[in-house]
Each structure stands twice: as C-alpha cells, then as structure tokens.
Amino acid sequence: MSAPDPTGTSQLPLLVVIDPAARLWDGESVRIARDVLSARAPGVKVCLPETPEEAERALVRRGSRRPVVVGDDRALLRAVRLLHRERELDDVALSVVPVGAAERVRLACGLGVPPDAVSAARTVLDGAPRRLGLLTDDSGGVVLGDLRIPGRPAERGGPGPGGRGSPGGERARGEKAGDRAGQGAPVVQALSGLPGLSRTRRSLSRSVRAVRVGRGVRGDVPVPPQRLRVEADGVLLADLDEPVMEVSVQPGAGAHAGLAQVTVRPREDRSGPVRVRARAVTVSGPDFHYRADALVGGPVRVRTWTALARAWSLVLPVGRPR
Incomplete structure (x- = not known):
C-alpha cells in the first residue's frame, strides 16, 4: 500500500451518513460510533437517510465536509460509485465505520478498516488517507476488492440482512435447512426398526441427504x-x-x-x-x-x-x- 496522503482532511468537518440497514442490524454500534465522532469532532453533521437515494443526495450536498459512511460493504460501494460518477472520487478522503454481519463487512475490513465500531470511529479521527487502486467497467461500475x-x-436481491436473494439470506436458509435435516434424522432412525417400511425409509433418507448437501438451497447449487x-x-x-x-x-x-x-x-x-x-x-x-x-x-x-x-x-x- 502507498504511504499516507497528507491532505489535511482531519481539519475538515464531518458528514456522517448512517445507512438504514446499519441502524436495523446493530443500533448499539451505530450509537457508539456516533458518540465517539460527536465527542471529538465539533460540528459533526449526522444524516439518517431512509433510502439509498437520500444517502446519495446527502453526499452530493456535503459541501466541504468529509464523508463518513456508517454501514456495510454495500453502503461503502454506493458512496464510491456516487463519487466516481460525480468525478470527485480522486479528491475525497472517504471514511467508513463497518456495521453489519461479518460476511457483509468483509470488503471494508479486508481493505484495513478496523471491524469494531470504537476503533473504526477513532480511525476516522486519527487515521490517515491512503491511496488505493480499483477497477472501473464500461458501464460506470467500480470494483474495490474482487x-x-x-x-x-x-x-x-435486496440489501437488507437476510433478504431474499442476498448472501445473508442464503446462509440463513441454509442453516434452517440444516436444522430440518437434523430433525429428520431421528425419524429415519426410528423407521429403521419397523418391518416392511424399507421403501419409506430409503425415501426419507434421500430427502434428508438432499437437504444436508444444500440441493434445495439455491446458494449452494454448483x-x-x-x-x-x-x-x-x-x-x-x-x-x-x-x-x-x-x-x-x-x-x-x-x-x-x-x-x-x-x-x-x-x-x-x-x-x-x-x-x-x-x-x-x-x-x-x-x-x-x-x-x-x-x-x-x-x-x-x-x-x-x-x-x-x-x-x-x-x-x-x-x-x-x-
């Protein structure tokens, strides 16, 4: 990684944009991050958008404030895409406080942002901007990690944790399927002791195995x-x-x-x-x-x-x- 870029961003007032999904997922971490930033950075402006569109409008109208995103990887990516679209990405030092399920903040943490709210908020105040590379595509998209x-x-699918089609939702459905498989195993074992039910036993065994390998879970289909x-x-x-x-x-x-x-x-x-x-x-x-x-x-x-x-x-x- 390149050396810190001394742009004096620590002197700029902050605009803290708190993603609505973060407030739903872990309101306590959001409160902690907000308290740490407000206590040490006078003039902090906190924005509580209800939709991604409202969050984008707040970032566009931030003026000279330094943007801080409190949310998961999707919130970070939306902010980067917006700044790229507005041709401001090269001039802005972006900060993020990761709030979300572990698999939904993997990108931010992989880039070096601390995973806990207190350390991430302190990094917003005491850290240094570092120049990173990315990929752009011919439709205006950006790729930060992979x-x-x-x-x-x-x-x-939707960005909400556990939403239909989301990775979190697929994981949750997979866990539920595993629970059903575990519940079905005693039934198969009980049937094994009854005469004349071998066909039913084999059918149930196949059903349990199918659930265990995720045959009914779309996220696990090869x-x-x-x-x-x-x-x-x-x-x-x-x-x-x-x-x-x-x-x-x-x-x-x-x-x-x-x-x-x-x-x-x-x-x-x-x-x-x-x-x-x-x-x-x-x-x-x-x-x-x-x-x-x-x-x-x-x-x-x-x-x-x-x-x-x-x-x-x-x-x-x-x-x-x-």
Whole structure:
C-alpha cells in the first residue's frame, strides 16, 4: 500500500451518513460510533437517510465536509460509485465505520478498516488517507476488492440482512435447512426398526441427504462451466470453445498498482489456472453474471474492466499495511 496522503482532511468537518440497514442490524454500534465522532469532532453533521437515494443526495450536498459512511460493504460501494460518477472520487478522503454481519463487512475490513465500531470511529479521527487502486467497467461500475465470473443470479436481491436473494439470506436458509435435516434424522432412525417400511425409509433418507448437501438451497447449487472469451490487454486467455469454471480479477497494489491480477480457471479436468497482470480485461460470451465485491451484475454479453492506480482515498489506521 502507498504511504499516507497528507491532505489535511482531519481539519475538515464531518458528514456522517448512517445507512438504514446499519441502524436495523446493530443500533448499539451505530450509537457508539456516533458518540465517539460527536465527542471529538465539533460540528459533526449526522444524516439518517431512509433510502439509498437520500444517502446519495446527502453526499452530493456535503459541501466541504468529509464523508463518513456508517454501514456495510454495500453502503461503502454506493458512496464510491456516487463519487466516481460525480468525478470527485480522486479528491475525497472517504471514511467508513463497518456495521453489519461479518460476511457483509468483509470488503471494508479486508481493505484495513478496523471491524469494531470504537476503533473504526477513532480511525476516522486519527487515521490517515491512503491511496488505493480499483477497477472501473464500461458501464460506470467500480470494483474495490474482487471480481468473479460467473456470479450466481440467485445472489441478486435486496440489501437488507437476510433478504431474499442476498448472501445473508442464503446462509440463513441454509442453516434452517440444516436444522430440518437434523430433525429428520431421528425419524429415519426410528423407521429403521419397523418391518416392511424399507421403501419409506430409503425415501426419507434421500430427502434428508438432499437437504444436508444444500440441493434445495439455491446458494449452494454448483455453478457449471461457462463458455467465455477472456482477453487481457489484447492477449487471448480463454475462448468460447474451452469452458471455464471461473474468472477472477483483482486490483493491483504496491509495485503492481495500475495492473489487475487476472486468473482464469479452466474446467477441473484441464490444466491449472492461467494468471497474468493486465491494465484492461474484456470478457464476452453468452449472457453471464458477475460478482463485483458485494454486488451481483448482469446478465451481460460483454464487459471491460480497467485497472486504475491510486484512484481513491480511504482513511485507515496509521502504519497499518494493506
């Protein structure tokens, strides 16, 4: 990671935008973050939007205030996308206080933000902005951490924890399915002692096994190989006649800033993965979905991602490497 960027942002007043999903998920952490920021940063303005659109309007009208997002990865990504769309991303030092389920703040924490509300709020005040790379696509989207193709359409859905189609919802349904499987096991065992019920016993056993392996849970259904054409800086890595299991792209850092790490995994019965670094990656083929950080996009038939070095600033603890 690059060295801290001394822009004097600590002297700017704060605009704290608290995502509505964060207030629902963990109101206590939200209150703690708000108290820490208000106690040490005079003139803090707190915004409590009810919708993502209201949050975007607050960020657009922030004036000279430094934006602080209290919420999960989706709230962070919405703020970054907005600043990118407004052509302000290069000039703003963004702060985030992660509030949400562990799997829903993985991106922010992976970038170096402390996971607990107190430490994250203190980082807003005492940390330093660091310049990071990202990926942009030809539709105006951004990727801060990880891009994967294919992305399951079953993962699409509302941003609320446990919402239909959300990763949290799939996990919750999987846990419930596992509970049902555990409850069904004694029934199968009881039937095993009764004569003349072998057919029923076998049927119930198959049903329990199906639930255990997630056959009825969309989030656990394996994704089949896809026919994709993958080009990195004009070099062909995969073509439509060779199905691939996965394509992943990540922004480069350090000595590789401005270059994306591209990995193409062919079918399991083929050779190992192909790894290259490139400034631009184009993927095309039949309709495909992709997962960009916490969001699922598509279906599309062609999309190009471009790596940018030092494209945005995130306030992180001083001296903490990425």
